[in-house]
Amino acid sequence: MQIILPDRSVRTLSRTSAPIEEILLELGINPTTVIVVKNGKVVPEDVTAGEDDEIRVLRFSHGG
């Protein structure tokens, strides 16, 4: 699966399937501070991502 991180860098993970929340925590990202977009759709972090999925992680700026 492909993970597009908030800084727009791309990581390819070789795992077959895992809850997105688990992947975020492994990457050192607190799930409450980001929004997850799986294959173009916003999803809750407890949804599982599979081998062919693209996960985009959006971090929002504070203030405003």
Next chain:
Amino acid sequence: MSSAENRCSLCREPAVVRLTEPERRLCAGHFIEDVEARVLGSVTREQMIAPGDRVAVGLSGGKDSTALLLLLHRFLPALGATPVAVTIDEGIAGYREETLRAAQDLAGELGVEHAIVTFADLFGEDLDAILVGRESQGCTVCGVLRRRALVEAVKRVGATKLATGHNLDDEAQSVLMNVLRGDLPRLRQDTSTGQPGHFVPRIKPLAVLSEKEIVTYLLLRAYYRDLPECPYAGTALRSEVRTMLAGLEHRHPGTMLRLMRFRGGIRQSARAAEPAKALSTCRICGELTSGEVCQVCRLLGRKER
């Protein structure tokens, strides 16, 4: 949870969020409805708006104030009130230009009256100039001056209320910061009633929504813009508290809401125990202050004439 199992609790469409208290999953449409109902519920329950109110909506152009104006533009007419957007242009090069444009675009699109007040006009120079040599105090200085600028903007547009986009994260962080600083007076301070002749009542309709819920709402309504973060953003303490609270909220969902309930309890018991400290007027500018000279005059080094 598989995508097939991730369904809206109300209609079985794919869910975009999972919320707690009560535990539920919601699709895009039902999440938008849920957000709007919670904000309207809070506005009416806490009697934030009265018929005839002219509500100044602090519109920085960032995410929170964008959501605030979208929501109030929708609700106020039914409550017999009118919104007027007010933007403070502090004068922060490389940051404010883009957010100012976003604010103008939104007010224009919604057909909402919009007033812009600049630091240069109010204080003689912009924030970048005021901060030369004390950049590390940026957030503190700006906070004090922006609050004064909002008071002035409210007077200029003749508003009866001031609505700001403070969200649940902001409010919960402030509660914890006040506890960590041992600042009970500030923890007790309630600006929702105003000070006749000086401040109109201030309302925070988004304090029931987390920052994440606000961004999700904007994304789903196609109003989210990835704007730059203010170069002066975040005091050291707020940024530490933000990280700490985010961790607690993840491991113990509902932490931020419980902090807000704690503040409510403190305010109620403090009100019963002793009256709030009386405020006087600043010797230099005449605005309200707890001492003899207000923070704005002290920060700007104003002298008595």
